[in-house]
Amino acid sequence: MTLLHNDTIDTLLNRRTIRSWTDEALSEDELETLETVAQxxxxxxxxxxWSALRITDPAVAAELARIGNQPYIAQAPALYIFIIDAYRNLRIAREAGVPEADMTFDADYIFTQSQNDAVLALHAMETAAESLGLGTVILGSILNDVPAVISLLGLPEKTFPVLGLAVGHPAQTPALKPRMPRELQIFENTYPAASEGASGEGAAPSMHEALAGFDAEVAQYYDLRFPDQPVKAFTEQIAATSTDTGRLAKAFGEPARAQGFTGRGL
Ligand SMILES: Cc1cc2nc3c(=O)[nH]c(=O)nc-3n(C[C@H](O)[C@H](O)[C@H](O)COP(=O)(O)O)c2cc1C
Structure with a gap:
């Protein structure tokens, strides 16, 4: 089988994360194009x-870099924070006279649905940026301290930060980071989990066996982020992060409730 090619597909196939940019600012046309594509x-x-905040105040960018513990956040020529935004619709409903008690903007479904919207908009912006020769990094690190981000950006009730996107003219050319064989990630009809743990003739290979070739490829990848360290095999990386307690601190429950998402199922 051969991959088909056109400009869009080639942009997507060549995408990689960029974490260093030249000082060149984005033009107003570029910014307007990226924002319109996201919409x-x-x-x-x-x-x-969803909504997005374009961060132009260096002090705010610096604070986001501190929260994310990633200095390049403050160095990005353009920086956006994408948010869940049910506040705008809440206001519309209020102004339309809908009784507050009847509104369902606090539902967990609104939260996840708006999060999906925000991610799709961010990804559209990312792809558009790449197609213009720009380089981007998605920033989950801003969620290290959600209450701090909410306060820093003045996020009102029924809003919640999702991800950042930093954009600029690339000052690095990292190699494409390998991806696992397609058949391990894209399945047909049903999830092939049933034979897990089976042994003997005809048993499915273990994940480690199935991923051995990919592991070797990942170990060859030259990671510009940690140039002095050998890159661990993928399965080693996953095992090492499986007990990462850092992510417990990123639990959304309490900050989301404080923003008016009670998480009630409807
Ligand atoms: C939801 C999400 C959050 C991410 N957060 C960060 C981040 O905070 N900082 C960072 O440097 N990269 C971040 N990344 C980039 C990933 O590390 C990167 O996509 C992954 O290592 C694969 O590399 P590639 O994009 O070059 O293929 C994030 C990616 C995603 C999808």
């Missing part, structure tokens, strides 16, 4: 349940 993304139930 064109699909949006669940047409709720338009």
């Amino acid at each position: 064109r993304a699909a949006t669940s139930q047409y709720l338009n349940g």
